[in-house]
Amino acid sequence: MREMRAVAFANRLIDSGELDEGKHSRMFMHWIGDDRLMSQFGTATQFHPEWSLLCRLRDAGRQTTSAWLVENFESIGSRSTVDIGEMFL
DSSP, X not given: OHHHXXXXXXXXXXXXXXXXXXXXXXXXXOOOOOHHHHTTSOTHHHHSOOHHHXXXXXXXXXXXXXXXXXXXXXXXTTOOSSOHHHHHO
């Protein structure tokens, strides 16, 4: 989270003109996640993962990533698809 805050801070400095955009590069950030699915699992799954759970997470991750790519592929390398300042500050 500290690194995400640092990225958000640097991007704000670039936006405000305090950092020269010619010398400093904006970082485009993306978030691929399924918060609805992850909220179904308790913390116990972190300490005692079962093979079936790992397979379910893998499959869900692939499905979520595929859907994200369909929606956001053109944004990669050109703009962020998540407001990291809002998410991590």
